[in-house]
Amino acid sequence: MDTDFPAEIAALRATFEQIEAVSDPERLRARVEDLEQQASAPDLWDDQDNAQAVTQQLSVANGELERLASFRSRIDDLEVLVEMAVEGDDADTLAEADAELVKLRTDLSAMEVRTLMTGEWDERNAVVTIRSGAGGDDATDFAEMLLRMYLRWAERHGYATKVLDTSYAEGAGIKSATFEINAPYAFGILSVEAGTHRLARISPFGSADKRQTSFAAVEVIPLIESTDHVEVPETDIKVDVFRSSGPGGQSVNTTDSAVRITHLPSGIVVSMQDEKSQIQNRAAAMRVLQSRLLLLKKEEEAAQKKELAGDIKASWGDQMRSYFLYGQQLVKDLRTGHEVGNPQIVFDGDLDGFIDAGIRWRRQQQAQSAQ
Structure with a gap:
């Protein structure tokens, strides 16, 4: 030894x-x-x-x-x-x-x-939304793969999760999904996962041996707390109720309990269908809407500061990771350079290496900006 x-x-x-x-x-x-x-x-x-x-x-x-x-x-x-x-x-x-x-x-x-997580909301629980982007059935399938990946990651750590809303695609996968992770520093940890994720593979949905590139967006926001007091006037929102649906569009209950809230000034739309009653779904949707508005306010303040400072660099969250499921078989973070040569273990929730590298990279960027 x-x-x-x-x-x-x-x-x-x-x-x-x-x-x-x-x-x-x-x-x-x-x-x-x-x-x-x-x-x-x-x-x-x-x-x-x-x-x-x-x-x-x-x-x-x-x-x-x-x-x-x-x-x-x-x-x-x-x-x-x-x-x-x-x-x-x-x-x-x-x-x-x-x-x-x-x-x-x-x-x-x-x-x-x-x-390294010293941000204002890093200690908060997190609300994560995954949306499919360009790429047809491959993109909606990719979005569902990412949903499973994050839920498996949370399961590995014993973190409580709750899927709040899922919009299923007509073909494979999902158009979008929103879920909550209740754990210490959930927002601080997962905020480095926000951005555009890219999948490249031989498509199982198209012609044989045709490589397909598809995209999905991941949004991470801190969960609102009662002490945050984000005022949302009733005149600023439009509320629609509808029947919850599952894969293939089938109805999963017999009442119009699902709720969709549109914030008219910002255009933000939040849907909720997890709870049993319309009242519960409306309350949950309002909480997520308030969380997004709170983050939007802070982002606008930060953007204004960057503009005043002449900083025109793109956000660190954009185009942040690529998943290659053909040939080289690789998952690579484009910001940190961290990579794993076994995509399957990543999709099974082995994300800690990417998250740790992302948090260190973010702190390094913050330090450079402060100089």
């Missing part, structure tokens, strides 16, 4: 201490104490939305503290394991220590990425 354990463990400790300093355990403990006081209030559940927000924030803060304490303990345990192996001249225990070192490096990298 050629591993220099003392040097490796020292490097782990140094990086971890930097992460711990950014995470600020004292601040987290103070936040936990404050949230615990709020959670113990006898009238907490009189306002269910606020109660859920408080309990979720408490869970996140406790989770961060536990993650930091657990990692420090794992480094200590590794050091003891190495000492035991060296003293006993035990090759098997050294091999076990080497394997744990690899795991610690991987987990430390993930923790380091978390510290």
